[in-house]
Amino acid sequence: MRNIDKMRLSALLLFCGLVCLGEQLSIKPAPGQDVDASRPTEDRVLQLQMEVDGPEPWSLSVGSSVEIRCSLSPGSDLEETEKLNLHLEKTTMSSIERLPTIPSSKGISYTLNPVSLEDRGLYSCGGVTTHPQITLESAHKLIWVNDSSPATSLEILKVSRVKYFYDKTFTIGCKLPNDQSEWKIMSASEKTGSITECPNQERSGDVLSCTIPSLPLPVSKTRRYDPFWCESSTRQKSNIFNMTQAEFAERDGRDLLVTRFEVTPAWFVREGDSVVIQCKVGLDKQNNSDKMDLQLIWTKRNPGNDMTVVLSQRASKPINHTINNITHEHSGVYSCWDDGTLSLFNLAWHHFIWVQDESPPVTINVLSHNRTQFFHNEEVTMGCQLPNDQSQWKLKGFDKWTGVIKECERSELSSSGLLSCTVKMGYPWTDFLFWCESTTGIRSNVLNMTNTVGFDVLEAPPLPVMEGDDLTLRCLRKNRATGEIKPEESMKTFFKHNSVTFKWSNVGSITLKNVTKENEGLYSCRPDDTVSTLDTYVTVKARPQEQKKTN
Structure with missing residues (x-):
């Protein structure tokens, strides 16, 4: 996995979409009655909206005046033959009251004039329609009136x-x-x-x-x-x-503490390798390092997700930890954090140590693209062709920003046994791992995804390249105005292998012929007018003996 050595200073949002499933209703006409083909036969949900014309609803003043309006949200129009009956309710701890409203041009309204302490409560805009297959989704707002002398605080x-x-x-x-x-x-x-x-x-x-x-x-x-x-x-x-x-x-109001977390090798680990982990303080302007401990925390990949503090020591001294002769038992999420004794603002750093299987029984691949680098908010689909026990497999993901492993929420299983999932790349500059895993712990290979708010990414094959095959790398640019993504062909583009520039191109792509294990490693590209893209690890797989080319 790519090592990120920058502090995320802004709050980044995780947006997970909820997929709403609707069933078609079959309506049988009465004997002798024709079916109106123009009438919708599917359930519809229309959103209501509530507007408060006045100051912040959570902070009203006694004696002021506000108007509450209840109507359909824009885009939720009804047909002329469909009638709408709206109502406004006020909920408190002890009662629910239906309010006397008056019709307005778009719905109904209710005025609080003058506002009093008795008007505090949760107001709800609801309703029904004459169409049996239309449901109205209510809107709610809390209205709170400030008390100059509250009973308590x-x-x-x-x-x-x-x-x-x-x-x-x-x-x-x-x-x-x-x-x-x-x-x-x-x-x-x-x-x-x-x-x-x-x-x-x-x-x-x-x-x-x-x-x-x-x-x-x-x-x-x-x-x-x-x-x-x-x-x-x-x-x-x-x-x-x-x-x-x-x-x-x-x-x-808290003191800022910035830690640094390095794991080597960061990308590709095989059984028997040695892994070096370092956790240290990078920024501590208030000199809190002598008052607290740093902790290296390991969350195991078992049913209970057991957490273990591997090492804990004074933060003034870096934590250095080596795992020799690594096995699958060492897999899991490793985190670098302070011990919590001081009230500090410190975002934890997480790294998933994934020990590769030489020949996993199931392969996960990117189905929608031929790359693992993506632009911010770009959608990507990945999937695994499963064996016969299809129902026992899940497609899982790991987010390096949060350190959390969870199942893909938008996964689908086809009749042919293809388990797929579509995600939108959310938090910039972070890594995402995706893999398929059975309930018995059997797992596929892993895909390491990166995403950026920049305008250039490297296109490189997600799966290992076979020895003797050709490897094509392309530098893709996103048009700032149109959003179109295509190879950078208007200027010289430089390509790096393990951080060293080794080739350049005027057409935005290069092809390496007859690759060997020496071609394995990190690749990036840099158009002449900007900085390098993120790194992508390209693996070269040994060709089976019976398939090796002969002279």
Whole structure:
């Protein structure tokens, strides 16, 4: 795998798409009744939208005025013969109320004038149509009115570091007033339209608290926590607590620590090889290295994904660890992280050590392209031709950014036994591994994918090249205006083998004749007007004895 020695300073988003499956409905006409061929015979889901005309809905002031509008989202139009009945509801901890709305040009509306503390709640835009095969998807918004003198205040009590892949937990709580009412910490979801209690609440003296896990990836303004507040049985409430802003403030207030993680060899490991792992501090402006330990953590590839701290020592000294005579038992995810004793902002580094099988029983290949380097947000399809026990195989992936192994969410199995998966290359500058694996632990070869936000990639064969065959390498460029991808033929292009320039071309491609094991290694290309592409490892496989060419 490629070694990335740069700090990811911005939060990168993992977008996983959900595939919605619809079944066609067969409607039989009544005797003597004709079927209207123009009428849709499939279920349809139309999205509703809710707009609040006024300040931020989470921060309204007493005495202000806001209008709430409920309508169909753009692009969700109905036919003229289809009628729409909309309604607006307000949900609180104790009740659900249907509100008296008035018709508007596009739907219905409801006005809060003047706004009062009693208007706080989760508002939902719902409805039905006269068409039996149309479902309306509701929209929800929390409306919160600020209280100048709340009964109590909800705030962060403690931030705890959690080792390994998830960064921390927040403990939030409120100091309860001296009354006889029962208090709870509540949360509202604008996604599901529900108000729920924070799970695992604890009361110690006059403090009510609840612990919330951090989001698995760095939070961004487009991915928000649900809001929280304290509420009593007599409907007294605290302030509303915005966990997204709280995480930003907590993260930005921490000291920055940058670690470096090197694994050699980084790409291709065979049984019997020696692997050297180094974990060290690269940047520590606040001099925290003498106050904490660095840890080399190994997540094993077994059913329980057992985690082991291989080494732990003062961060002022690098961790150097060598695995001699490596076997498949050493496979897994290795991570370099601090021990969590200090509140530091430190993104973990992960590396999957994959010990290759010489002749895997199943082969995974890129089906949509002849390369393993891709542009940001480019879609790629890969697949394995499976043996007879097809149902026992899964297509899995590893993301070097998160350090997580999981099954491909968009995998499909054809009648011929081809297990395939299509993914969109998400986080730039990271590596992705993909392979097929059976429930008994039998696995295919591995594909190492890289992706970039740049405009050049190297096209090289994903599978090993046989000794004596030819190897063609092409430098591909993405047009900034049109998005078209084609060979770079307008300028001189340089090609590198193991970081050394060895050939150049005016047509954007080169062909190496009759390759040998000496041609194995890392390849990249560099058009004359830019920097080099990422590296791709090309493997050269020995030709079977009976197939060797004779003079």
